[in-house]
Amino acid sequence: MQVQDAVKLTKKEQQILDSVMPGQDGWHLKSHLKCLKSCPSHDRCGGQGPDGKVCSDQWRDASFEKDASQVFVHVLRNFDFYNQGDLADLTTKSNQVTALRLKFLQQMHVLAPQEYAEGSLRLTQHRRRERAKGxxxxxxxxxxxxxxxxxxxxxxxxxxxxxxxxxxxxxxxxxxxxxxxxxxxxxxxxxxxxxxxxxxxxxxxxxxxxxxxxxxxxxxxxxxxxx
Structure with missing residues (x-):
């Protein structure tokens, strides 16, 4: 499923993403910024996101899956860094940005498995640093x-x-x-x-x-x- 179909974005929300998603044409020219190294796909995206479309003008067509959704959440969480100044009325803590981030988080939950296998016994070995008693x-x-x-x-x-x-x-x-x-x-x-x-x-x-x-x-x- 594509991003637009999965998240049901309003026109205003699409405008926000059009402004802040890095890697699009002119993004670096306008802002002279480099993507944050804390982005979950920083080392492998090449400015395009994990789907090859996430951080581009084609983000609407990106497949909505775990890696891609994490990038959207990351960018919205760091909105003040990625905003190029054309949305001067919005900040990271703005209601619209917060609500948009929540939409992605809710859809990420939908992607997660509803049942998890737990309770089986497994023998493991661990190394840990010794702590002083007392x-x-x-x-x-x-x-x-x-x-x-x-x-x-x-x-x-x-x-x-x-x-x-x-x-x-x-x-x-x-x-x-x-x-x-x-x-x-x-x-x-x-x-x-x-x-x-x-x-x-x-x-x-x-x-x-x-x-x-x-x-x-x-x-x-x-x-x-x-x-």
Whole structure:
């Protein structure tokens, strides 16, 4: 199925995609931009997208499948980067851009299998980096002794206030310099760590720029204010 048939785009939504999809005639001439390396097809698309039509004037005729749909979502998520200025009234957070991105996300869900095989037993071997026993517990105890709280350093939820002693098991310990990172020297101090809720911890590891607690906290506060 082609994009236009799968997503049921309005004329305004087509205008948005006509403006922002990279690789089209004149796109680089107008903006002097290079596609973001974070694009899921950056290393293999040649400016045309995974279907050979996605990032071109023929995007309507592209086959709507997983790889292609990821490119549309990526471009809309980075709308402020890809917009060439001819849609000055729109930004990444505009209702129209958000709604269009949601359309693609909903159709991506339709493409996904509705049942998944799970539960079978499989023997596996893993290598993992060794963690110091007691380090996480030590940070939690030190922080609780100092503040009387077990507070996520990004979103400020106090897990001791919510769960009592169980909060020690719920809140997580985050390495601001990951153990696998080249800058990690094999030694970890308590000040290298941070206490985070599971959500903020997952967010911190979604982007290397958010590993540091200062940047992560600023990002969480910015997103909360925008929402």
């Amino acid at each position: 380090l996480s517990r030590g940070l939690k105890l030190e922080r609780f002794d100092q503040t009387g709280k077990l507070e996520c350093e990004a979103c400020a939820i106090d897990f001791f206030a919510i769960y009592g002693d169980a909060g020690f098991r719920v809140i997580e310990c985050h390495h601001q310099i990951p153990l696998s990172h080249e800058n990690h020297k094999g030694k970890t101090k308590l000040e290298d760590l941070a206490l985070l809720c599971a959500n903020c911890h997952r967010l911190a590891h979604s982007n290397e720029l958010l590993h540091g607690i200062v940047a992560l906290k600023e990002y969480v506060q910015e997103m909360s204010a925008a929402g």
